[in-house]
Amino acid sequence: MFKNILLVTVLVVTFVSCKKENEIQVLNSSNYFDVLNKEFTGDLAFETTSFVEKYWRVVGNTGFNKSVYRIADELEKSGFVKEDVATSTDFLTYRIEKRPLEKPTWESVNAEVKIVGEETPLLQHSTNRNMIALNSYSTPKEGVTTEVVYVKDIQKLKTLNIKGKIVFAETSPSRIFKQAIVEGGAAGLITYSNPKYLQPKKNKTSIQFRAIPLNEDIKAWAIAMSYEAKEKLKAKLLKGKVVLNVNIETNIYPSEELTIIADVKGAKLPKERLVFSAHIQEPGANDNATGVGVALEMATLTAKFIKEKRFSPNRTLTFLWGDEIISTNRYVKEDSIRAKDIKWGISLDMVGEDTEKTGGTFLIEKMPDPSAIWTRGKDKHTEWGGRKMKLSEMKPHYLNDFLIDKFKEQGKRANWVVSTNPFEGGSDHVPFLKADIPSVLFWHFTDQFYHTDNDRIDKVSKTTLKNVGVTSLTSAFTLLNADKKTAKSILMNIEKAALSRLKEEQHQSEMSLAKGDSLKTQIAIISAWNNWYAKTALTTIDIVKDSTTFKKEIKKSQKLIDSMSLKVIKELGKKDSLKTLEN
Incomplete structure (x- = not known):
């Protein structure tokens, strides 16, 4: 009798476990990482990278155009419908824009x-x-x-x-x-x-x-x-x-310029959108067949979730593949009504590196912040280089620290190194920023095969493709469905990031003072970071809109940042006075 009861218990437990394993999970902010780490395999990203990198790609040439139509085929397989035949009920659409080239292709x-x-x-x-x-x-x-x-x-x-x-x-x-x-x-x-x-x-x-x-x-x-x-x-x-x-x-x-754009239409705020841009041209694998591949797997996996009714974005998610900077610049400029509702832009460029072979690390190139003026401590420009910017060129926004936070989390999960660099430019994030649209670049550097004919598929890591894809989609899904709760979470993260930054800048300023640098310069640096984070806190209002109570939350955060800045400046003043007395 006991044996029969035990057998029945085992069967029930096994049945329940199997049911749980096969149960389709609906995505929400608490499980994005778990679900995406399970379902974003990196297979399509790698296969697409392998296809695209075979060709020396220039706008209008054979390899470029074959890449565009390869993307279109995969989009259609996953449920995207050509825009010109789509109906009002089609939430997954794409189009191929064609324009005559002024100069011949090569x-x-x-x-x-x-x-x-x-x-x-x-x-x-x-x-x-x-x-x-x-x-x-x-x-x-x-x-x-x-x-x-x-x-x-x-x-x-x-x-x-x-x-x-x-x-x-x-x-x-x-x-x-x-x-x-x-x-x-x-x-x-x-x-x-x-x-x-x-x-x-x-x-x-x-x-x-x-x-x-x-x-x-x-x-x-x-x-x-x-x-x-x-x-x-x-x-x-x-x-x-x-x-x-x-x-x-x-x-x-003579040829024509092709740009392919896919839209996942938002259910509640369809005019507001996040745009991922990946350029096709250039001859390498990492640069930038990997960006093309990651974006494609992101788009097709999103389509799968929507068809299975596991995810419904409130805002629109757009994927753009084309000619670096030119296609993105056109997308931002050609339709001023559309452009005013682009809330975030992200450039996927060199996102699949096998860093054991290429060197360097995965980087988030930040929107212009004071590290692009005073580059010190852990902030370092890459060998690609960047000019010293001005305070008037700063772009305070929560997107920097929001994305850094998400990528650091995936870094911990996957034992993956994630770092940042001050703004340098040179990719698809630039047209967004010029149009005052918050934007960052995901990339790798240094790469000892950058722009060389040794940048081939053997330098690409499927694991890296997956890590970038998982975190990019997690970030995107969070922003697409962001609400007051999300805004509060981002605001808390800004407070943490601001306090951490001010603490680090205090340390750097103390070392600078010890070397004989002026207190005036150090106060300018602390004040710049204070101003940047105070304005960054204010940008979270674009998620919540007209919320009086949330504005109070923002003011509380700003006061906290201000008080920490004043404390740091006061401490630096004491250090400088002691140094003067000692001398």
């Missing part, structure tokens, strides 16, 4: 560079697909065979007889194009200019892609070199005259 086909008299090519396209500078024309079928002239000092280029010869220089080809090709009549250019962060002595075969102006009259060409090829050519030139045979095949032809 694609590389093949190339080889040989030192005359040697069998092994100096460079060949099959292993160095970045060797042909963008906008280069084809050579005659037999190639161009002529002497190469090494120009060590490019300032002396105008004094040299280079007509009909190949100019070899260690600089960007665009920098010497006019002097060497247009005015000097050179047959072509062969250049080297890999920056130090690419570790060229280690990555000897890497070539960072280069470009020259498109000149339909001269039909010029240029070759970019790897460190290995550059050193070999220089060694040959030390022994005497060197003749090169350069054979290039490219396609240059």
Whole structure:
């Protein structure tokens, strides 16, 4: 009898457990991370990255357009409907915008560079697909065979007889194009200019892609070199005259610009939206096939949740794939009514790195805050670099710390390193910011294969794709359905972040004072952070709208931040006075 009771108990427990495992979870703010970590696999992101990275992508060329239609196919499979045939009940729509290109598009086909008299090519396209500078024309079928002239000092280029010869220089080809090709009549250019962060002595075969102006009259060409090829050519030139045979095949032809946009329509506030932007052009895997792939899996997974009635966004979620900065800029500017309701913009750029291979770390590039003026302590610019900004250029908003908080949480869950950098620009977050729309960039740096032909699929991590996708969607879903409760949570996070920042800045200021820096400067820094966070607290009102009680909550937070700032300034004043007395 006891055995029968035990057996029945085991069966019931097993049945209940299986039912729970198979139970479809409705998404809400308390389980976004749990559900998305389970269901965002990274498979589609990786497969899409693998497809896109096969092509050297320029707007309008074969690889770019195939990528657009690949995205469209996947969107349709997941339930998105073409906008021009959609009905009022279709909440998942997409469109492909087509515009004629003012200039022809370009694609590389093949190339080889040989030192005359040697069998092994100096460079060949099959292993160095970045060797042909963008906008280069084809050579005659037999190639161009002529002497190469090494120009060590490019300032002396105008004094040299280079007509009909190949100019070899260690600089960007665009920098010497006019002097060497247009005015000097050179047959072509062969250049080297890999920056130090690419570790060229280690990555000897890497070539960072280069470009020259498109000149339909001269039909010029240029070759970019790897460190290995550059050193070999220089060694040959030390022994005497060197003749090169350069054979290039490219396609240059009229085309159209494609941009693909998918919308997940909000149920309650459809005009308000969050936009993810991922650019297709550029030849690499991490830059930026990964952004394309992550955005696509985010879009299709969101569609799945909506079809299964597990998630319903109050605001609209938009995904944009196109030409970096240009497509996003157009999206922001072409429809002023739409633009005023874009609440947040996020750029997905270089978001899938295997950092054990590429180096660097995942970064959130913050909206302009005082760290872009006074960069100290843990704040560091990347090797990509950033200019010192002005107080008038600051963009106080809760988006910075909200996203940092979400990504740090996923970092803890997945044992994943997440960091930040001060604003630098150069990607799809810039058009949003110029239009006063809160926006950040998700990316990786330093990357020792950045913009090189070694940025291939083997440098991509499916785990990273998943981590970025999970956290991006968690953040998006939270903002799309944000309400007063969300706003209060964000406000508390701002208080925490402000107090932590002021404490750190106090420490940095104390060290600066000890080194002899002025108290006036330190007070300016503390005051700038105080002002930034006080204004940041105020931006949370855009979630709650006209709430008198919430405005009181904001004022309480601002008073707390103000009091901490005054305390820090007072402490710094004491330190400075003691230092003066000691001296």
